[in-house]
Amino acid sequence: MKGRMDSRLDRIEAAFRDAGVTGYLHAVDVDSGREIGLRADEPVVLASVFKVPLLVAFFRHAAAGRLDPAQQVTLRPEDRCAGPTGVSTLLDEVRMSLRDLACLMITVSDNAAADAVFAAVGPEAVDATVAELGLHATRVVGSGSDLHAMMLADGGVDDLGELWARLGEPGVLQRLRALDPLSTSRSTPREMARLMAKIWRDEAAPPAECAQMRRIFGLQVWPHRLSSGFPYDDVRVSGKTGTLPTIRNEIGVVEYPDGGRYAVAVFTRSLLPTAVLPQADAVIGTSARLAVEALRRPLPGRPQARG
Amino acid sequence: MNLVGHLQCFVAVAEELHFGRAADRLGMAQPPLSQRIKRLERELGVRLFERSSRRVELTAPGRLLLEEAREILARVDRIHSLAERARRGELGALRAGVPADLTGAVVAALIAEFRARCPEVRLELREIGTSEQVRALAEGALDVGVLRHPCEVRDLGLGSMLGQPVGVLVPSGDPLAAAPEVHLADLAGRDLALFARDEAPGPYDELLAACRRHGYDPAAVHEARQPQFAVGLVLAGSAVALTPRTPDTPGVTWLPLVGEPLLLRVSCAWRRDTGHEHAVAEFTAAATGVLCEQAGMSPLPSAPPRRVVPRPASGFLA
Structure with missing residues (x-):
């Protein structure tokens, strides 16, 4: 058994190598706890995956009556965090409920929506949630706007376009604290997979709130990472990506029609500072599939009905 | 008290923020670990951690002392590795890596140039690819290398590109x-x-x-x-x-x-804490000079600006 898992890890490692990334992975069977991991306890940069602990804190607050998820919030264009999707890209004032903002922050990784949710929940509540769930290696350090400001300051640039243009200059990537797990929002693959498993087991918040979170993760639009590893019409893939220069992540849950469900967290760092690197996106799906297949193999001497 | 041993315990707990995991990492049981932390706190006269049933957190003095403790432990490691190298007669040697495809003439010129600049230091030159150099630099098996870019250069010093x-x-x-x-x-x-x-x-x-x-x-x-x-x-x-x-x-x-x-693209790269700063600088100057004069390389004044058209899926915090 051990030998089989080891050879599976070798294949996962080879997939990461072929894609030109360093990969960190943990996958766990949501119901049995059976697991597989590669550098699963090393600190990793969360990037937009920080929106997951934020979402959990939001729904725990909502369940406890400390905020009203249907409360309307007005977002003015000049106050909004930059970003490539959602409310961040709009031109005019937007009025929306907190829970709809939470939906956008996950489904399209909307930074303006995430900052509004962060402001409503507060950093202390996110810290408390992370601590209460036993995620000791996880820290959420600041909002999207904070991270944006830090990247511009570290890069010595006026906007992210300029940062991308100068990313090939020696030393620029090294200076960015946003890419250093010890200086920014961080976790480990094991803890992020555990968090997703808790959401799927109704343990991260009351069942009704967990169900709302699962709905939102299932509506995430991106097809290029975790989802690309499971080209099966009857398999549901729910997740949340995270992206910064050289950083490509996704954590999620893969659900098979036989009831098997697996929480997976994959974090990668690419050698090339290229913005568009399809193989680095796809290997998140490939490595997740290799891991999930290993978890779906029957244990020796214990035949299983799943097929 | 064995201060170094106690500081190792402190750093492990500070990094894990969990006594059980820190004890696992140190290969010891949890009760003696807790005792050591208490003893260290008594010795220093400050509380390092706030402990509750749910979590362990660094106090403000704890955070301050953590950096110092790490530095001391790094220096202790260095003492051990220097002693080890002295035992093996390696002290006074600079361990350098170069790619396999340099010509014989370039390698010879590099060695000659380094000898002229740094006669007191023996040069241990190894032919070794970029990935392996990056690994060897990180592990402390190499002092300086000649790397092809892009590669993982976090925590390394870099010479001219x-x-x-x-x-x-x-x-x-x-x-x-x-x-x-x-x-x-x-x-x-x-x-x-x-x-x-x-x-x-x-x-x-x-x-x-x-x-x-x-x-x-x-x-x-x-x-x-x-x-x-x-x-x-x-x-x-x-x-x-x-x-x-x-x-x-x-x-x-x-x-x-x-x-x-x-x-x-090629540059020299080095670990920052080898204790060989002078020799590393001389090697870098020698290699940079020889590669330019004899291997057809030339300094890149600055990286040409890249043109990056934004796409949502690879945008900021997508």
């Missing part, structure tokens, strides 16, 4: 050999011989992506660990080789590419 245009090696009888230079697209249909990917995956991927971009998508890539293997494949008519200018070899012709679409 040098560029080396890549051209193509074709059989002298090939119709292409008659032209003064070649378009990459003209290579279409020919197999490619190239350095091995595992030696430097970043530059390999970057170079192949640039080839495809410019109309050359080789059906097969033959990886050559030794430049002579690539020359052999070219001589036999099995492939063309993409390589920096090589010494003239009968039967093959090296041609520049139109517009210099491919550039290999």
